[in-house]
Amino acid sequence: MQDVKVVIGDTFLESFARLPSQAQKHTSDFLVKFRSNPTSAAIHYEKIASKLDKKVWSVRVDDTYRGIVIREENTGVFMLIWVDHHDEAYKWAARKRCNINPFTGAIQLYTVQEIVETVKASCIFGEVSKEEYLELGVPEDQLEYVRSLTSKEAFVASKGILTPDVFEGLSWLLEGIPAREVIEMLQAERDDKVQKAGDLRAALESAENQRFFRVVEGEEDLQAMLGRPLEKWRVFLHPTQRRIVNNNYNGSARTTGGAGTGKTVVAMHRARRLAAGLNGHERVLFTTFTANLAADIRENLRKICSNEELRHIEVINLDAWVNNFMRTAGYEARIEYNEAALHEVWDEAVAEAMADDLGLSADFYAEEWARVVIPQHALNVAKYIRCSRNGRGVRLDRQKRQQVWKVFEIYQRKMKAAGKRDVYWAMDECRTLIKPKDMLYPHIIVDEGQDFSQIALELIRSIAGPSHANDIFIVGDAHQRIYRHKTVLSKCGIEVRGRSSILRINYRTTEETRAYALSVLSGIDFDNLDGEALANDKCKSLTHGEAPVVKHCRSANSELDFIVTQVKELEANGVPLKDICLTARTHGMLDNYIQALTAQGFRCYELKKEKTDDRQQDGIRLATMHRVKGLEFQYMFIAGMNQGLMPLKQVIATDDQIAREEALVAEKCLLYVALTRAQRGAFITSYGKKSEFLM
Numbered sequence: 001m002q003d004v005k006v007v008i009g010d011t012f013l014e015s016f017a018r019l020p021s022q023a024q025k026h027t028s029d030f031l032v033k034f035r036s037n038p039t040s041a042a043i044h045y046e047k048i049a050s051k052l053d054k055k056v057w058s059v060r061v062d063d064t065y066r067g068i069v070i071r072e073e074n075t076g077v078f079m080l081i082w083v084d085h086h087d088e089a090y091k092w093a094a095r096k097r098c099n100i101n102p103f104t105g106a107i108q109l110y111t112v113q114e115i116v117e118t119v120k121a122s123c124i125f126g127e128v129s130k131e132e133y134l135e136l137g138v139p140e141d142q143l144e145y146v147r148s149l150t151s152k153e154a155f156v157a158s159k160g161i162l163t164p165d166v167f168e169g170l171s172w173l174l175e176g177i178p179a180r181e182v183i184e185m186l187q188a189e190r191d192d193k194v195q196k197a198g199d200l201r202a203a204l205e206s207a208e209n210q211r212f213f214r215v216v217e218g219e220e221d222l223q224a225m226l227g228r229p230l231e232k233w234r235v236f237l238h239p240t241q242r243r244i245v246n247n248n249y250n251g252s253a254r255t256t257g258g259a260g261t262g263k264t265v266v267a268m269h270r271a272r273r274l275a276a277g278l279n280g281h282e283r284v285l286f287t288t289f290t291a292n293l294a295a296d297i298r299e300n301l302r303k304i305c306s307n308e309e310l311r312h313i314e315v316i317n318l319d320a321w322v323n324n325f326m327r328t329a330g331y332e333a334r335i336e337y338n339e340a341a342l343h344e345v346w347d348e349a350v351a352e353a354m355a356d357d358l359g360l361s362a363d364f365y366a367e368e369w370a371r372v373v374i375p376q377h378a379l380n381v382a383k384y385i386r387c388s389r390n391g392r393g394v395r396l397d398r399q400k401r402q403q404v405w406k407v408f409e410i411y412q413r414k415m416k417a418a419g420k421r422d423v424y425w426a427m428d429e430c431r432t433l434i435k436p437k438d439m440l441y442p443h444i445i446v447d448e449g450q451d452f453s454q455i456a457l458e459l460i461r462s463i464a465g466p467s468h469a470n471d472i473f474i475v476g477d478a479h480q481r482i483y484r485h486k487t488v489l490s491k492c493g494i495e496v497r498g499r500s501s502i503l504r505i506n507y508r509t510t511e512e513t514r515a516y517a518l519s520v521l522s523g524i525d526f527d528n529l530d531g532e533a534l535a536n537d538k539c540k541s542l543t544h545g546e547a548p549v550v551k552h553c554r555s556a557n558s559e560l561d562f563i564v565t566q567v568k569e570l571e572a573n574g575v576p577l578k579d580i581c582l583t584a585r586t587h588g589m590l591d592n593y594i595q596a597l598t599a600q601g602f603r604c605y606e607l608k609k610e611k612t613d614d615r616q617q618d619g620i621r622l623a624t625m626h627r628v629k630g631l632e633f634q635y636m637f638i639a640g641m642n643q644g645l646m647p648l649k650q651v652i653a654t655d656d657q658i659a660r661e662e663a664l665v666a667e668k669c670l671l672y673v674a675l676t677r678a679q680r681g682a683f684i685t686s687y688g689k690k691s692e693f694l695m
């Protein structure tokens with residue numbers, strides 16, 4: 001027999017996570033012994049009472065619990081696939097088979113169903129031939145069962161019977177995509193060498209099978225898996241994700257996909273992979289738009305990276321990086337983030353320039369500065385007069401531009417005198433400090449790329465230096481563009497044509513919640529972050545549940561009563577309070593809910609700016625809609641969806657029609673973000689006059 005390979009299946013981690021704590025401890029102790037020598041007589045193998053598959057065995061964990069193992073002795077592969085109470089473990093394994101599919105090369109662990117009676121109704125998948133089913137990966141001994149599925153409900157209920165790869169393929173059929181097209185799509189994602197595998201050892205080399213089965217490399221690897229069994233993204237990547245992570249790009253690359261498709265997961269695994277190839281003081285720069293997201297990513301990287309890998313990864317939001325760089329370069333100016341303070345400077349500049357007769361607000365000047373002057377590096381009147389103002393609602397002739405420039409001139413003088421810069425100006429100055437041939441980091445990972453402004457992306461290009469292999473990797477989703485920064489990567493010096501990928505499987509949100517969230521954005525055109533309309537980006541969730549509950553109440557008190565009732569019901573059904581999050585549009589609204597829920601006896605845990613979610617702390621999570629970006633919870637409450645609050649009145653209050661439309665889209669995107677944090681279900685509540693966004 002060859003050297004042994006101990007393998008953990010994702011089904012094993014699912015079952016392990018459900019065990020009582022004492023049983024988990026016994027199982028962990030057993031696994032250490034099992035990994036050391038799975039052929040030992042002390043393992044106590046017993047045959048399962050089934051003739052379906054001779055490779056299926058049980059092993060004794062303790063007096064009460066049994067593990068289920070696939071044992072392929074001739075290749076030395078021992079695969080743990082389940083653990084449960086003795087009787088339940090045997091029942092689960094009774095009709096299980098584990099084979100390598102001859103058409104797809106996938107290792108398939110599935111249940112052989114007995115069809116008792118002939119089904120007269122039409123199959124839900126329509127006219128699909130036997131050959132097409134087989135090419136989709138359906139095992140031949142499950143063909144009759146698949147053809148017996150006559151409703152969407154029956155198909156959803158089959159998820160534990162069919163293998164995940166088969167369930168995924170059949171899900172696309174239900175979207176109306178022809179079988180041949182689905183087969184071609186799945187084949188494009190498949191590792192060709194997997195189809196040549198004749199045994200489990202060879203099959204485990206493929207990305208497709210590493211999605212569901214992980215070879216245990218050592219005790220540290222084993223304990224890491226058992227320590228967080230529900231966080232399967234740490235171990236089991238979809239083949240598409242794994243291919244993106246491991247690819248070598250001849251330059252910059254971009255990955256897009258809807259909320260919950262694993263873009264950030266891919267970005268983190270890619271950072272880890274690139275960091276492993278660095279030496280000395282070289283580092284991967286992992287940057288994102290907000291400090292909150294940077295803190296969350298930093299925490300999650302600790303779960304998948306070794307200390308040596310972490311040493312080669314710097315996680316920081318771009319604003320903070322700019323502050324640090326300017327300080328190192330000897331700049332005494334600091335970035336002013338306070339919107340009220342900046343607004344006051346603009347007001348003073350308008351008054352001093354005596355520009356009131358133009359009828360333009362301070363907000364107009366701030367936007368003109370950020371969206372026209374800085375992106376085009378027009379820091380003098382001559383350059384500003386020649387600037388393109390496409391997409392700006394207010395027209396300015398040459399004379400008016402000269403008057404407007406007086407305001408900009410005074411604004412610059414006042415800010416310099418105070419030793420301040422706004423963030424856009426600071427990034428532009430920072431960009432000019434970097435020499436054209438400098439390469440400050442060999443690799444840069446950008447998360448939530450849709451939120452970055454043009455000047456931010458130009459700065460990232462400067463930080464990366466001249467184009468080189470694997471220089472910039474950007475993930476993003478235009479549906480989550482909540483800061484109104486619509487940019488074109490190629491115009492920022494970041495070329496990704498021919499090096500782009502789309503993630504299509506949503507791993508977080510149920511199909512019902514995903515569909516509702518997407519309907520909020522109905523009628524809005526979205527781009528691929530490089531100036532082109534999104535095409536062929538269809539996304540699908542493989543989990544199902546109830547559609548979001550939309551509840552309109554007469555008063556704030558009745559809304560609170562409804563929320564309290566639902567939270568108590570969830571808690572009674574075993575949902576921990578820390579897996580429930582209530583979000584609202586503003587901090588003021590959130591404070592009201594915190595006070596009200598606290599008065600009802602609930603422990604509340606507010607997720608604040610730049611503070612990670614301490615999962616050791618109990619209590620309902622409460623956060624603004626902006627703060628929940630990048631997070632996920634079993635259940636979401638989107639509260640206070642009232643007229644004037646969502647969309648927020650002051651955000652859309654502008655005479656500039658284009659700016660108003662952009663603000664409305666951003667508010668809808670914010671609701672989409674909040675809804676897609678939900679793993680299992682969502683509640684949307686309002687009182688008084690409900691938001692125009694609610695259907």
